[in-house]
Amino acid sequence: MMISITSGKGGVGKTSFAVNLALALSPEYRVLLVDADLGLANVDVMLSLAPQVTVRHVLLEGRSIKAAIIKSGYGFDILPAASGVVELVQPDSEMKGALELGLRELDNEYDLLLFDTGAGISPVVLWFNCLAAYSLVLYTPEPTSITDAYALIKVLSRDYGQKNFFLLANQASQKEGEQYYVHLTRVINRYLGLSPYFLGSVPKDPELERSIRLQRPLLSFKRESKAAQAILKVGEELKPFFQKESLKAAVRF
Template identity: 40%
Template sequence: MASRTSELPSHAPNGTDIPRVISVTSGKGGVGKTNISVNLAYCLSRMGRKVVLLDADLGLANVDILLGLTPKMNLFHLFHEGVDLRQVLMETPFGFSILPASSGVSEMLALSTGQKLDLLEAMDHLEGRINYLLVDTGAGINDNVIYFNLAARERLLVLTTEPTSLTDAYALIKVMHLHHDVHRFRVLVNMAPSLKAAKAVYEKLSTACDHFLSGISLDFTGAVPSDPAVKNAVIRQKPFCHLTPEAPASKKLQELAQTIDSWEVDAKLDGNIKFFWKKLLFQEQPLA
């Protein structure tokens, strides 16, 4: 499908100039983080919200693949060829827009301070024009993952009931907390065999944080059940909430979107920054 430049309104539909910026992140790959991001963007847009989904897995991007799209430009062109953000911004057939990244491009694996500044300045185009910027980060604790998680106002941490997912989720929390003074995370358990199993893994994570880390706040945001409709949607390259809105996983994503839309916006945050805090550009902190 050909890329289309997304035309955004001059002001956000709810009249506010402060959109909500939420990172969807994980300590481990393979937990369905990008699928959650895509379907959350879809559900929020169905609620009448103006949504942009930023693919922040800069070197291994796949948001466009899950949507069956072939962008003509991506963030590589923004950073290395000086194109305008509006040329990268792509409207999807599902009611929201994406900022696609590149795949298999080593130059995108670590953003320089200058590139972070370029992104900050480029984001000025979106100020006051959207309700949500969802940031689909990469997995793990590399520099880009940490940067985008620090830039977001809210962090939705996706994990599964697998022990490795739990361990890696804790590692991400530890790094963010000890080295970057981040205290709060929203936790979503994906591909859960049951609500009981999802709450059990959340309790394990919470207990570990209480025991080894001081001052961490973990909010259980919910559980998305294991659902064959999800795999079918991936094969067909469409959001599962679009293909099968009555499927169990779809209903949970719809509930999640409503929950997120009810979150209070922290009025103490600097509204002049909007998306990415400039101080982050000049704080090169070690990750370990």
Template identity: 40%
Template sequence: MATTHNNASPHNSSFPHVISVTSGKGGVGKTNISVNLACLLADMGKRVVLMDADLGLANVDVVLGLTPERNLFHLFHENASLEDVLCKTPYGFQILPASSGISSMLELDTGQKLDLLESVDAMENDIDYLIVDTGAGINDNMLYFNLAVQERILVLTPEPTSLTDAYALIKVLKIRHGVDRFRVLVNMAKDMAAAKEVYLKLHKACDQFLSGISLDLLGVLPVDKNVRNAIVRQKPFTREFPHSAASIALADVSRKINTWKAPTQLDGNIKFFWKKLLFQS
């Protein structure tokens, strides 16, 4: 399988980072952030695959202006290989596209699941980051993806509904599944004060009603008209407007992510991601 970037470093003994970008509600810019993080990490010479895990309303390919021939439906239901489904982008990374109306992966039989686990062996050695763009809200597929990853980036905005929905997502993942660590990314903030206010409100609610939650403020992206302009053009804003306020802020976030220690245990690798996802009871 081809690597995703010409400057990719040789594979070492550590496993790829497996990261979800998730949210409690739609409209917070989650997919756009996923796409642009993939761009920025690829610019650093990292080998990146972005998986569109919104199986009902897939739109990573739309944001990028791409029309993949195959998607996750063909992988799960028509015996396509991962190499068949992986789609190269002009930005140095690959995507695993989805499509609307895909049935749950949990409907795969045991043989299909085992075949899939066999097929991901090569991808684990060919990438540094698997970014999983989850669906918004609280549903089974979104929960399964967030359970399978190593790190969770929770995107929220200063809007009250975004805050309450983000708390609801944290509550479900904590109480039902024991997930207690999140990286918070505040998007579309009018200023730093507004961003810190919404982050502190979320932090306070978790401290008051949920015990043992770790919320790390990963970054703040300001309101930036260039983001909307790039979406209309179906281009990543970090490429179309690299010196814009949002691009500069997200570049800082990507540099922070690049400092995260690469996983060296089983729960950080790609096979474990698929195993947890496909064999959830």
């Protein structure tokens, strides 16, 4: 099953959440974390890895997608993106075709493909969300982040057929996350006719900032921290969805 981790506004915490969620679900599930910010890699940096083969070699030099997969060292695998490769920022339809084929093949070998997308509504972000059975949209308790989350969901649902959304508040207390969820989901329900599933809130936690500086996932060394506990809970919330078949057509919430 493919799930995209995405947001309207940048810097809300997608990559740090994705890395920790991948760890939370491993090794119970075979997880491949795909760095879907193709031309501006982040996942490898967050894990202090230096991949030799990346999606650049796959899409521009004809290497096989499997040749680019590396072990994270934390129980899940990674498909690394390239750093500073302009051609990959907006891949053409040929590249997207090849990538889709490769990802669908990998989808058979892993239980879960997690896409760590870039922010916003650029074509490549929308494309990854389209491919995914579910879009997990992160927001922070700021009006701009909420507005951008709504804009992304609107475009995806109206123009790209994505109807399955999870919402997750990051850097938010439980109360704040819930308040914004209620607000956001009311508008989504009213104008888009959808009911996104709320996954909860991950608090602002200095330990998470420290883990980023250390280039190690928080869950690998501070499982008892507040953010780590919240992310583990999100993992538990998600598990029932993995049992269901990823039928893109149906609205399931």
